[in-house]
Amino acid sequence: MSKKRTNRTAAVLMLCAVMLVGAACGKSNPAGSTDSGKAGGKNAEWAEKVGLNKTETVDELYEKAKQEGKVVVYSQSSRIKDVKASFEAKYPGIKVDAYNMTTNDIVEKVIREQGAGVFNSDVIFVKDAAGTVSTELTSKGLVHKYMPKDLTDKMVEPYKSKSPGIVPYVSLRAFYYNTEVYKEPPVSNWWDLTTPEWKGKVILEDPIQSADTMDLFLAVVKNADDMKQAYKEKFGKEIELNGTENAGYEFFKRVLKNDPILVKSSDEAVDAVGAKGQAKPPIAISASSKQRDIAEKGLKVAATYDIKPKLSVVGPNYLYVANNAPNPNAAKLMIRWMAGEADGKGEGFKPFNVMGSWSTRSDNGRTDQPALDKIKVWDYDTDYFYNNFIKFREFWLKNQ
Incomplete structure (x- = not known):
């Protein structure tokens, strides 16, 4: 077998393993991650306890985040290095540990870590990857949405109220x-x-x-x-x-x-x-x-x-808070930063507001490219993609 084919076969086995690992985690429910396959349970209780359903001011979050001291981000974009620089400059006292990985690697890492009772990450920045994020992470409570109203009020539908997580921009x-x-x-x-x-x-x-x-x-x-x-x-x-x-x-x-x-x-x-x-x-x-x-x-x-x-x-880019994130307030502050903050001018969004990306907000999008609604695109069908990606x-x- 050629090296080229061997590498591809290995990639298939790894990606298919994501589904198997996810199923196993759903059954094992390690300490601190119980009821991950249910809509409620301790995961939902934790999300409410740390205020993921609230809209707090930046000043309130910063004071709490300084006590935590850092935020750990798993990112599908290499541009996270620019976000790290601007965030640390804006919020002294909070260190950003940023890891750039593929979405597939992030999904597998989150499943394996939480399945073993290890809670290392705070912010998860991913695309859906053939529906694996929706199916294996969000629906099982391994990540949680954080959608403060002062940000989502500026967003257009379906990202304003019908999204499983905050989407600062989409790409094609x-x-x-x-x-x-x-x-x-x-x-x-x-x-x-x-x-x-x-x-x-x-x-x-x-x-x-x-x-x-x-x-x-x-x-x-x-x-x-x-x-x-x-x-x-x-x-x-x-x-x-x-x-x-x-x-x-x-x-x-x-x-x-x-x-x-x-x-x-x-x-x-x-x-x-x-x-x-x-x-x-x-x-x-x-x-x-x-x-x-x-x-x-x-x-x-x-x-x-x-x-x-x-x-x-259309490829939405999602920001989530990881379940049992050790630094939840810093995570909320980081998500606000990457989503452009309440005024849409936050430096954390600038690395993503580039030609070929489309903001989901009405107040900070580019005007030097065709509007997204003028481009003929197919809808993202999470269920179809998840159920057919192995076949393809x-x-x-x-x-x-």
């Missing part, structure tokens, strides 16, 4: 192309990626390693009717399935036959597309927020959002 996947060669986007339909023109020249983040890419690909197979219509618009005829169950799976079967380049990160994808001096540059599907690096790196690359049938799936992984590996 975008299609990237080289602007040195192409003066306008060279693709406009997902099915373009299956044509001979783009054989060996499509860069994808491997969904086995990227939770965001997995979410997007699951949205494609769920919305197979959209993909069927897009095929007809592209080729002028009805699609014929070749042993697949719908047009979504058929798309990925054909893409994989077209020799895509699989990479591990958004940086790797966008850098490869935007490198100068290429005669036949590739295109890529990658994180929309990577546009923040284009000028600094001197890349010749741009993103397009105009793709049929739809561009992407098996399909993906089988057809590589």
